Each structure stands twice: as C-alpha cells, then as structure tokens.
Amino acid sequence: MVAEDDIVNQRIIKSILDKKKCIVSIVSNGKDTLEYWQNNDVDLILMDIEMPVMNGFEIVKEIRERELVTGKYTPIIALTGATMREDREKCLKMGMDGYISKPIRIDRIYQAINSVLRKYRKIESLSIRQFLERVDGDKEVLTEIIEDIISDDYEKEYLGNIETCIEQGNLEALNKNIHKFKGSISNFDAYNAINILETMGENIKSRNLYIIRHLFKELKNEFFDIKCELKEYKRKFLNNL
Template sequence: MLENDQLRHTKTIIISSATSEDKQRCSDLGVASYVTKPVVQSEFLETILNAMVSPDDIVDIDPPNDVEQPDVALRVLMVEDGYVNQRVASGLLERMGHQVQVAGDGKLGVEAWRDGQFDVILMDWQMPVMDGREATQQIRREEASTGNHIPIIAMTAAAMKGDRERCLEAGMDDYISKPIDPKELAMVLRRHAPDDSPAATEASKEASTDDATVQPNAEADGEVTPDPQPDYEVIDIEHARNRMRGCNDAFLTEIAKVLREEAAQRVKEIEDALAASDVKVVTRGAHTLKGAAANFGAKPVVELAEQIERLGKADDLAPVPDLLESLKQQVARLDVELEAFVNRQIDP
C-alpha cells in the first residue's frame, strides 16, 4: 500500500464507518487494523497497542535455548485484558511451540471457547465485562449437558490468602501467578495436557521432582551476559529478562513501550473510578497494573497497586486517594526509566 521505502514499515489504522466489504478491502491492502465509528477510547488504545506489537514484527528473537519445548503443542485460549500480560504470555507460549488465541475479557473468552477447539484455557481472574469466575462458571454450565471438561487455569497477579481456593471453587482446575514463570507454566500445562499426549505422562514425573521455581543461571548455561544496564531505581531489567526467557532485548523493548501506555491508562482508570466511588473498577485497575509492572520488577509500583487492590477488596476506599498520589509519582518514575531503556536500545 505504501510505496515509499521510508514508510514501508509504518502501521496504518483506518477509522471509518466500515462495512464488511470495507473490512476485507483494508485487509487486502495490508492495513494493520481498522476502527469503526463511533470510536471508543479504550478500544482504540487496544487497537494501537495491538498494531505496535504484532508478533510478525518481532523478527530478532534469540533461539529459545532456555524455554522448554513441549512434548505436544497445545491449543491454548488465553483470556486476559492486560495488554502487557497478553504480549508476554502469548510470546512465551508461542516460543514454547503452543498455538495461542487471545480474548480480551471473559465474555469474549466464552465466545471463543464456543467457536474454537482448545486443549486448555488460561483465564485471568479480574477482567471487565465478565470476570474469570463468571466466565468459568458459564463454561462449566454449558459443559454440563455435553459431559466435556476443558482444563481452566487461573492466572492472577496475586499472592493473597484465599485466591487459589476461590479459583478452584469457581470451577477452575489449577492456578498460576503472574508474572508468569516459564518453568511453572510448562509444568502446569503438562499437568493438564490431554490424557493421551506424551506431556500428560511426563507431568506425573515432574510433579514429584520439580516442586520449586528454578531461575536461570546465565553463566552456567554458557549464555552471553548482556551489556550492563544503567542503575535503575524502579525497574529491574535482569528480572524482566529472566521472566521473558527465550527473547532478547528487541522484544523486551516492545513490551516496555506497551507498559508505558498501559501504566498511564490504568492510573487514569483508577482515578476515574475513585471519583465515581466504583470499588470494583478501582480494584481491577490496581490488580492489572500490579501484574503488568511486576514483569519489569517495578516493586514500588507493584506494592502501591497491591495496597490499593487490598483496600478495594475490603471495600475501603478512604485511604486510596493518598496512595494514588504516591502511585502516580512512582508510575512517573517508571515511565522515565522505561523511556530510558527503550532509547538505549534504539541508540546504544
């Protein structure tokens, strides 16, 4: 569509009152995406982020030497509303050799499950429109008449007392915490692989021998140590590299860009919900921000977001305004450091 070489890799998003024929024409022309009028701000932001970090654009990925390859490739439905976690988890699953389809909330997840053929569902707990509990219960109700049962694994940026129990009571089969650890993810997928797959047999062996998360040792594995990074006060680049094993800093840079956008959006979401005394949205926004920031080991942001989430769950918003002001300051610092990291990769 774009003949100028300097614009060849520029993403194009069409905004129009598009018909189905217009949609097909945009696809034929190589348009990255299209948005129909009237434009919804949150959906438009998601469209932009999806265009920015398309998997097809991440071409300089290191060989997945330390990402475990599965005995069998699974068809995974990931139901997750956080943009950063979508990118990180789907990238990790794809490097493991699995097929991944992403749904942005529980309602879309249920619809995707109805229309597709999947071996397992990774289900976030707190989402807009329909949360993970409601989506799981809906799937279980519909399965009751068929006798089928798809494994549903809860994903939540939480280590809160009772979270695992609540997930299992909702009809989920297992639980994995965010940020996702590749070793833990590989193990839980093996545990719930189809009964006739080699992965299912291996799962029982691993359950008795691998009861702890194993962090990679770059020197022991003979890996080349990346160039040292500047001293950051909020983000932890080595933590991010460990969390996203199997990719290099080109992918990490793209995730950093998305995190900058999402962190700002979640803070605004919390602020608006607080003004409206909407406890549910305050809690969900803090929960999502906590999980996204944890991928970069941003402890000051994670800790404040977790405090706000806890208060939301306790239906106590009185202390939140002061915490929100502190959170804004830490997110501003996070943004500065992420920008510095991105710029360093572009112009080392």
C-alpha cells in the same frame, strides 16, 4: 486460549507459548472468551480473573454449566495477581484446574500447563514406543538402557552434576551439563523434562539463579516421574523376555 485484557501480559504470554509452537488465541473480555470457547476447539484456557464484562469466575461457572450438557471438558488455569493460599483454593473450588500468580514467569506457565495437560489429557512423560523403534525393536537393548537410566549412577551423573553447578554458581558448567542431560533424555521424547531444561538454559543467560533453583526442584520431581514410568514399563512389558 489466553483470556487476558492487559496488552503487556498478552504479549508476554504469547511470546512464551510461541516458543513452544503452541497455537495461541487471545481474547480481551469475558463475553468474547465465552463465545470463542463455544465456537472453537480449545485445548486449554489461561484465564485472567479480573476480566471486563464478565470476570474469570463468572466465565468458568458458565463454561462448567454448559459442559454438563455438551459432555466435553476444557482445562482452565487461573491468572491472578492474588497470591494468598485462600485465593488459590477459591480458584480451584470455582472449577479451575490450576493457578498462575502474576507477574507472569516462564517457569510458572510451563509448570502449570504441563501439570494440567498430563492430568486431563492423559499425556505420558515418555514415548517409549518411539525409542523402541530407534533401537530397531531390540527389547534387550531397551531393557539395558532403562536399567541405566533408573540407576543411582545415572542420576548422580546428570542431576548430581547440575545440582553441584547450581550450588557453586558455575553457570558455564551448568549450561554444558544441561545440554548433556537434554541430549540423553530427549531420546525418550521426555517433553516435560526438556521444557524445564530449556527454561533453565534461558535463565542462565540472565544469570537468574533464583529461578534456576526453583526449576531444578521441578526437574527432580519430573525425573522421579520418569523413573517411575520406566520401572513400570520394565515390570509390565520387559521382564518376561
């Protein structure tokens, strides 16, 4: 659910989330936000702080109090034009789970949503079980593939080449390397990494190297998480073959 009264921001956010096949409901004031949350199954709320009728802090306070009775929990991400560190800390202290500063940017939304959903919905970065099915249940093949991905050579070939293209400003080569990496890592349904790669590709069209560099930092962090998950899976399930 998107709780936002500004029609331009509504359209921007809905457009961004529609591309990822999200089901988006939009409400324009605090009272309607609370009523919609009360009467519908909501996975996550993007909450504008400066809402009419009830502001974002008042809504969150009411939701968190009602959740003490219902026992359910809804992740809430703040949308705000404030950018100071204390503003972010206030949002988190008031019961929000994430923070997106305006103006709205694609990378900020994806980063915040992925972070919050992975934390509270226990969403894993990878689908190893599905990949095992793709190799017809052959754990030896899966072990070899995991060893390839967690190797330094794999990281140099994919992340290293992407980083070189960014440093050189070679957007044509960058686009090719992004598609190459996406094709490889998508075998594990690594949705977070795929989202970042797709957003990088979208920013190549507008030649926005500033955002691309920022996204690459997120990609490196995500790939580190992927390697950790693969190493742990290998340690727990595959080392006793």
